[in-house]
Amino acid sequence: MAYHGCDKSLGEAVLGGTSKLKLSENEYDWLGPGSYFWVDSPERGLAWAQELSERKRPKIKSPFVFGALIHPGLCLNLTDYGVMQELADAHGILVASIAAAKAPIPKNTHQDSGVFLRRSLDCAVIKTVHELREQTRLDPYDTVYGVFEEGDELYPGAGFKKRTHVQIAVRNPECIIGYFRVGGL
Numbered sequence: 001m002a003y004h005g006c007d008k009s010l011g012e013a014v015l016g017g018t019s020k021l022k023l024s025e026n027e028y029d030w031l032g033p034g035s036y037f038w039v040d041s042p043e044r045g046l047a048w049a050q051e052l053s054e055r056k057r058p059k060i061k062s063p064f065v066f067g068a069l070i071h072p073g074l075c076l077n078l079t080d081y082g083v084m085q086e087l088a089d090a091h092g093i094l095v096a097s098i099a100a101a102k103a104p105i106p107k108n109t110h111q112d113s114g115v116f117l118r119r120s121l122d123c124a125v126i127k128t129v130h131e132l133r134e135q136t137r138l139d140p141y142d143t144v145y146g147v148f149e150e151g152d153e154l155y156p157g158a159g160f161k162k163r164t165h166v167q168i169a170v171r172n173p174e175c176i177i178g179y180f181r182v183g184g185l
Contacts, residue, residue, distance in 0.1 A: 001039075001040060001067055001068075001069065002037035002038065002039050002040075002067065002068045002069075002070050002168055003037060003038045003039075003041060003042040003044070003045035003046075003065050003066070003067050003068070003182065004021065004035070004036070004037050004038075004045060004065065004066055004067075004068060005038070005044075005045035005046055005047070005048040005049030005050075005052075005060075005063065005064070005065045006049055006060065006064055006065075006066075007049070007059070007060040007061055007062055007063070007064060008061075008062035008063070008064035009061075009062070010064075011064040011065070011066045012064075014066065014179055015066055015179050015180075015181060020173065021035040021173075022035070023035055023171070024036055024169075026123075027106070027120050027123055027124075028109075028118040028119055028120045028123055029119070029123050029169070030119035030122050030123060030146070030148065030167075031078075031123075031126060031144040031145075031146055031167060031168075031169035032123050032126030032127050032129075032130065032144055032169060032171075033127070033169070033171065034143070034144060034168075034169025034170050034171045035169065035170045035173070035176075036167055036168075036169050036170075037068055037070065037167065037168050037169075037170065038165055038166070038167055039145075039165075039166035039167060039168055040166065041165055041166075042065050042067065042182045042185055043185065044163075044165050045065040046063060046064075046065040046185050049063035049064060049065060050063040065182050065185060066179055066180065066181060066182055067179065067180045067181070067182050068176050068177075068178070068179050068180070069176070069177040069178050069179075069180070070143070070168060070170060070175055070176055070177065071175050071177055072142065072143045072145060072168065072175060073142030073143060073172060073174075073175045074139055074140070074141050074142050074143075075141065075142065075143045075144070075145050075168075076126070076129065076141040076143070076144045076145070077145045077146075078144065078145060078146035078147070079145065079146065079147055086129060087125055087126075087129065089132075090125050090126075090128040090129040090132060091125045091128070093128060093132065094124055094125055094128045105121070106120035106121045106123070106124045107120060107121055108120060108121045108122060112150075112151075113150070113151055113152045113153075113161065115148075115149055115150055115151075115161070117150070126144060129141070130171075140171070140172070141171060142170070142171055142172035142174075142175045143168050143169065143170050143171060143172070143175055144168070144169045144171070145166070145167075145168045145169075146166070146167060147164065147165075147166050148164065148165055148166070148167060149161045149164045150162075150163040150164060150165065151163030151164070
């Protein structure tokens, strides 16, 4: 199960079938372009929506979370050791093309508790993976899945972070089998 935090008006429209989720295409999205979902954590999805509602110019007025049943299809699974070489190769090609254009290389920024929160470099690498697959006529990835360690140590000396979570970015909306209302939050 996966969960999307948003404004209640959007959530109700998606649940009612009158609206669709847009792909997030921020240059710092850590999994690249896609519709982002929190895996197995409606609480984290709602907490994210609440955080956005508390900003100076909030994008969310009424925090809400809804669920989705997602079939990952062809997934760039960042928890799979086997994809690391694909990412490293994409990074090398990205750096070479940016150097040839004499442009600055994107950087991961906004470090908190040893973790980069704005992942412009990682996003550019993931986009390069997708572009290389297209150029070589390989099937495109439908989804990108990864673990994001975030926050302070859970306890002194811990290897766990307080806000660690798993996310999936859906690039192919056909992978979303259906949506459902989340109760009890």
